[in-house]
Amino acid sequence: xxxxxxxxVLDTQAQAQAEARQTQLTKPAGSLGALERLAIRLAAMQxxxxxxxxxxxxxxxxxxxGLAETGVSAFPQQVTAQMxxxxxxxxxxxxxxxxxxxxxxxxVDVGVKADFANQxxxxxxxxxxxxxxxxxxxxxxxxxxxxxxxVGKRAAERAVQAGxxxxxxxxxxxxxxxxxxxxxxxxxxxxxxxxxxxxxGLDSAGVQHKTDILQQVLAFHSSTLxxxxxxDILACVGGFEIAALAGAYLRCAQLGLPVLVDGxxxxxxxxxxxxxxxxxxDWWIFSHLSVEPAHKIALDFLGVKPLLQLDLRLGxxxxxxxxxxxxxxxxVLHNQMATFAEASVSSGA
Numbered sequence: 001x002x003x004x005x006x007x008x009v010l011d012t013q014a015q016a017q018a019e020a021r022q023t024q025l026t027k028p029a030g031s032l033g034a035l036e037r038l039a040i041r042l043a044a045m046q047x048x049x050x051x052x053x054x055x056x057x058x059x060x061x062x063x064x065x066g067l068a069e070t071g072v073s074a075f076p077q078q079v080t081a082q083m084x085x086x087x088x089x090x091x092x093x094x095x096x097x098x099x100x101x102x103x104x105x106x107x108v109d110v111g112v113k114a115d116f117a118n119q120x121x122x123x124x125x126x127x128x129x130x131x132x133x134x135x136x137x138x139x140x141x142x143x144x145x146x147x148x149x150x151v152g153k154r155a156a157e158r159a160v161q162a163g164x165x166x167x168x169x170x171x172x173x174x175x176x177x178x179x180x181x182x183x184x185x186x187x188x189x190x191x192x193x194x195x196x197x198x199x200x201g202l203d204s205a206g207v208q209h210k211t212d213i214l215q216q217v218l219a220f221h222s223s224t225l226x227x228x229x230x231x232d233i234l235a236c237v238g239g240f241e242i243a244a245l246a247g248a249y250l251r252c253a254q255l256g257l258p259v260l261v262d263g264x265x266x267x268x269x270x271x272x273x274x275x276x277x278x279x280x281x282d283w284w285i286f287s288h289l290s291v292e293p294a295h296k297i298a299l300d301f302l303g304v305k306p307l308l309q310l311d312l313r314l315g316x317x318x319x320x321x322x323x324x325x326x327x328x329x330x331x332v333l334h335n336q337m338a339t340f341a342e343a344s345v346s347s348g349a
Contacts, residue, residue, distance in 0.1 A: 002150075002153060002251070002254075003149065003250065003276065005254050006254070007250075007253040007254055007277050007279040007280050007282070007283070008253065008254060008255065008256035008283070010044040010045060010282055011043075011044050011045075011046075011047035011048075012044065014043045014044055014046070014047050014048050014049050015040055015041075015043055015044035017043070017049035018039060018040045018043035018044070018049045018050075018051070018334065019040055021049060021050075021334065021339075022036050022039070022040065022334065024339040024340060024341070024347075025334075025337045025338070025339055025340075026337060026338050026339065026340055026343050026345050027337070032333060034305075034307060035326065035329065035330040035333060035334075036330075036334070038285070038307075038326065038327060038330040039051065039330040039331055039333070039334035040334075041285070042258065042327065042330065042331060043334075045256065045258045045282075045283060046258075050331075050334065050335045051331050051334070051335075052165065052331055052335070053165045053166060053258075053324075053327040053328045053330075053331050054165050055103065055104070055162075055163065055164050055165050055166075056101055056103040056164065056165065056166045056167075056168055056260070056321070056324050057103065057104050057158075057159035057162060057164035057166070057167050057168065058094065058098050058103050058104065058105045058106070058168045058169075058170065058317055058321065059106050059107075059108055059155040059158075059159070059167070059168070059169055059170070059248065060087060060094060060105075060106070060107045060108065060169075060170035060171065060172060060316055060317055061107075061108045061110050061151070061152070061155075061169065061170070061171050061172075061240075061241035061244040061245055061248075062080060062083070062084045062087075062107055062108065062109055062110065062111075062112050062171070062172040062173060062241055063080070063109075063110045063111030063112060063127075063130065063131070063148075063172075063173045063176075063239055063240035063241040063244075064077055064080050064081075064111060064112055064113040064129070064130030064131070064173055064174065064175075065077075065130060065131050065134075065139070065173055065174065065175040065176060065178070065179055065239050066130055066131050066132045066133035066134065066139065067131075067133055067134050067135060067139070067175045067178050067179065067213075067217070068174050068175035069133050070133070070135055070213045071206075071209060071213075072175050072178040072199075072209070072210040072213050072214070073174045073175045073177075073178070073199055073200055073202075074198075074199065074200045074201040074202050074206060075174050075200050075201075076174070077113060077130075077174050077175075078114075079174050080112055080113070080114075080172055080173055080174050081112050081113065081114035081116075083172050084107055084109065084112055084114075084116065084122075084172060085116070087107040087121070087172070087316075088107060088116075088119050088120075088121050088122050092316060093314055093316055093318045094170055094316040094317050094318045094321055097318060097321035097322065098321065101321065101324055101325075103168075103321070103324075104159075104162060104164070105121060106121055106122070106123050106155070106158075107121060107122055107123070107172075108123045108125055108151060108155060108244065109122065109123070109124045109125065109126055110125055110126065110127055110148055110151045110240045110241055110243075110244045111126060111127050111128050111129065111130055111131065111148070111173075111239070111240030111241065112126075112129070112130070113129045113130040114129075123155075125151045125154065127140075127144050127147045127148045127151065127240050128144060128240065130240075131144075131179075131238075131239055131240060134179070134182070134217050134221070134236065134237050135213065135216060135217050135220065136220070138221070138224070138235055138236045138237075139179070139235065139236060139237055139238055139239065140234075140235045140236075140238065140240070140243070141235065142231075142232075142235055144235070144240070145231060145234055145235035145238070145243055146231075148240045148241075148243035148244050148247065149231075149243050149244070149246060149247035149250075150247060151240075151243075151244040151247065152169075152243070152244035152245055152246060152247025152248030152249070152250075152251065153247045153248065153250075153251040155169075155244070155248050156247075156248045156249075156251035156252045156255065156257065157251065157255070159252075159257060160255050160257055164257065165258070166257070166258045166259070166260055166324070166327060167248065167252045167257050167258070167259045167260070168259075168260045168262070168317050168320040168321055168324065169245045169248050169249065169259070169261075169262065169266055169269070169317060169320075170262060170266070170315065170316040170317020170318070170320070171241045171242065171245060171262075171265050171266060171269075171315055171316070171317070172241070172315070172316060173239055173240075173241050174200070175199075176239050176241065176242065176265050176315075177197065177199035177200075177264065177265060177292065177294075178196075178199070178210060178213070178214060179237060179238055179239045179242060179265075179268075180242065180264055180265045180267075180268035180294065181195040181196050181197075181214055181268075181294055182214055182217060182218065182237035182238075183233060183234065183237060183238055183242065183268045183271065183272065184268050184271060184294050184297070184298050185214075185218065186218075186225055186228070186233045186236075186237065187230065187233060187268075187271045187272065187275055188271070188297070188298070188301050190297075192211065192214050192215060192218060193211050193215075194293060194294075194297065195293065195294035195297060196210055196211045196214060196293070196294070197264075197291075197292040197293045197294060197313075198292075198313075199292075217237060218237075221236050221237065224236055225237075230272050230275035230276050231272075231276070233272075234246065234272050238272070242265065242268060242269045242272070243269075243272075245265075245266055245269035245270075246269040246270070246272040246273045246276075247273075249261070249269060249270055249273040249280065249283075249284060250273040250276060250277060250280055252283055253273075253277065253279070253280035253281075253282070253283040253284075254280075256283070257283070258283055258284075258285060258327075259283055259284045259285065260284075260285050260287050260320040260321075260323060260324060260327070261284050261285065261286045261287060261320065262287060262288075262315065262316075262317045262318070262319045262320040263288065263290040263292065263295060263312065263313065263314075263315055263319050264290050264292040264294050264295040264298065265315055266315075266317070266320075267286070267295060267298045267299065267302075268294075268298065270284060270302070271298060271301070271302065274302065281302065281304070284304075285307070285323075285327070286299060286302075286304045286305070286306040286307070287306060287307055287308060287319050287320040287322070287323035288306050288307060288308040288309060288310055288312055288319040288320075288322070288323060289306045289308070289309045290312055290313050290319070291311050291312070291313045292313055307323045307326055308322065308323055308326075310322070
């Protein structure tokens with residue numbers, strides 16, 4: 001079973017060589033801060049003391065949620081399908097960024113409540129037409145959850161086969177911040193109220209309604225969720241696109257492909273994968289801190305620090321795409337700066 005395959009081990013020798021190189025470059029030690037640490041991490045991931053980030057791969061997973069029927073989103077469910085078409089047409093934020101970066105881009109229909117004509121840039125890998133309403137039954141069957149994980153696995157393998165340097169996963173699905181809050185509450189074993197935010201733009205009354213609904217969901221499934229395994233939690237309250245992301249993140253770690261994680265929904269998928277294989281986190285770089293309140297709580301739980309804080313809450317993988325050039329810049333600085341010896345500059349030692 002592929003889910004149980006080991007995560008690739010980081011190259012500590014390349015990491016040590018990169019750390020040594022950083023001490024020799026013509027700058028005060030540590031003066032490039034997070035970019036230095038990033039270059040060293042990428043060296044360990046790529047197994048070479050001069051890492052190179054040439055090509056990002058972007059997969060956006062789209063699916064609908066039965067929980068949308070309860071009014072937990074400011075937008076109607078049809079928006080999921082409409083946004084998928086917008087992705088395909090190139091009009092969404094993530095597609096604009098993909099063009100700027102000349103990054104291969106695909107939108108993966110893993111569970112949209114609609115059918116699409118065959119079009120370039122669309123991968124139809126459908127598990128179902130939206131999840132069930134988690135307020136009255138599990139969102140997914142165990143078989144559906146497994147299928148959705150495998151959708152993500154296949155996307156990660158496409159990225160590796162294309163020679164990508166980094167995987168960026170995005171998501172689209174009305175009501176998926178509700179599912180992510182449920183997942184985070186269960187995986188972190190914490191109260192859900194602090195994890196509920198405005199999502200697509202709820203007002204304070206809407207946030208309160210969303211909180212009430214999610215508390216009812218947890219109460220309804222309490223006997224199942226108590227001491228449940230990660231995949232049981234995912235099937236009970238997750239979404240097809242979140243499961244696909246979790247599968248992609250885990251498969252990237254198994255194959256040794258660095259991942260840029262986006263916002264709160266993708267981070268909830270990362271927590272699922274982390275619960276399954278804690279070493280997988282070594283392969284994930286967290287791109288930014290969302291304004292969704294759950295995001296900081298989840299990042300703190302994982303013990304990670306994001307690269308950026310730009311008050312983003314769009315999703316789609318857009319924050320990760322915005323952060324992508326930082327990985328390239330970290331490598332270029334690390335690789336191309338002169339050492340003190342090469343520049344005949346005194347190191348002060």
